[in-house]
Amino acid sequence: MSLIAMDHADARRSGSFGSRGTRTFQAPAPTQTAPTTAxxxxxxxxRTQTNNPAAMNQPAAANAQRPGGMFGGGFAGSMMRGLLIGGVIGLLLGHGFGGLAGMLGLILQIGLAMIVATLIMRWLANRQSRPAEASARSPQPATATGPQHSAYEYNGAGSSAPMGSGFASEAQVEQADLDRFxxxxxxxxxxxxxxxYAALRSRTTPExxxxxxxxxxxxxxxxxxxxxxxxxxxxxxxSETWREGDxxxxTVAMRYESRDVMRDRTTNDVVSGDMDLTEATELWTFVRSRNSDWxxxxIQEV
Known part of the structure; x- marks a missing residue:
């Protein structure tokens, strides 16, 4: 796996990682710089219902699929109702409940039938819940609202403003913040x-x-x-600005150029990458608490 990762020209970071609060598993709002983002x-x-919108509909779906009636719906319920009706008919004909005479036989057969029906209904319920779980894991795409604007003018929430004047939203981002990004x-x-490591630790979250x-x-x-x-x-x-408590x-989309290569630690020879300038586009999410630095x-790849 290490050899595969090092063979890529932009191997300094693998994939998209980190946290965006309650929006971690939601796609950021698209911008001109980053129309689509991984x-x-x-x-x-x-993964909770707060940061996974697909999970919000699971309780309702589960209730809709829950079998009703004394023995439930579906195949298991039909089977139990059939056993009960058949047992009563057998009792009336003098053959006992299902062929076993006496009250003891009746109790034993009902108990065994209930155990079998419970196991079957649990198995069917597990099969029905798997598609819902699979759909909940799929990321839900976000749609952009509001007009598109040039660099550092669109906050993904339908409000825009000239550079340096901040944003008409709860969590304002001003020109000084953009310069800091x-x-x-x-x-x-x-x-x-x-x-x-010390410089990275002072500029990034522990994660x-x-x-x-x-x-x-x-x-x-x-x-x-x-x-x-x-x-x-x-x-x-x-792309987006918001608050969660303090x-x-x-989240900002940034297209930048750089010289990005991998060098041998002993010989200093270039083993991958190109010394020419290359472009990359990524979405970086920044967070700060009250009276603290960003x-x-x-980091998400585009």
């Missing part, structure tokens, strides 16, 4: 290239730091290091 693949956020693009990439540390460790084990240089932001859009979130909480 969902987060690795996250420590639990651009700085963090350079700082995080450069710190990752230097394998500067993102754990993923990056894992990848840096894999690079070291494979005898390579990732060198990223000449980073320049070309275009950026605000935390403020902002930190990188998720």
């Amino acid at each position: 969902p987060i693949e690795r996250s420590m956020s639990p 651009e700085q963090m693009l350079n700082e995080v990439q450069s710190a990752y290239s230097r394998e500067d 993102v730091m754990s993923y990056m540390a894992e990848e840096l460790g894999q690079n070291a084990t494979s005898g390579v290091r990732n060198e990223v240089s000449d980073i320049k932001l070309l275009q950026g859009d605000v 935390d403020q979130y902002a 930190k990188l909480s998720a």
Whole structure:
């Protein structure tokens, strides 16, 4: 697996990872810079009904499929009703309940029939619940609202404003915040290239730091290091801004260019990548608590 990962030109990060609060498993609102975005693949956020809209409909679906009546619906219920009717007829004809005479035989047969019916109904219920669980795991696409605007003008919630004036939303993002996001693009990439754990730790959440540390460790084990240089932001859009308690979130799409190569740790030779400038587009989600600095909480590939 390490050899496969190192063979990719942009091997500094694998896939999409991190957390976006309650929106972790929802697709970000599309922008001009990032019309479509891959969902987060690795996250420590639990899948709940709050951050997984597909799960919201499961209780109603389960109630709709729940068998009714004394013995339930479907095949199991029909079978039990048939056994009961057949037993009564046999009793009237003088052959006992299902062929066994006496009250003891009646009680034993009813008990055995109920056990069998319960097992069958549980098996059928498990089969019916599997399609619902599978659909709940599928990411739900998000749709954009409001007009599209140029760099850093669209917040994915139908409101826009000129650069530097903030946004007409609960969680405002101002020009100073946008400038900080651009700085963090350079700082995080450069710190990752230097394998500067302290710098990464001060600019990322513990979750993102754990993923990056894992990848840096894999690079070291494979005898390579990732060198990223000449980073320049070309275009950026605000996808979403929102609040969760004391935390403020902002997801921004960034298209940037850089020189991204893998070098041998011993010889310093380029083993993958290209020294020419290449472009990449990613969505970075930043989070900050009240009176604290922004930190990188998720990266998603476009």
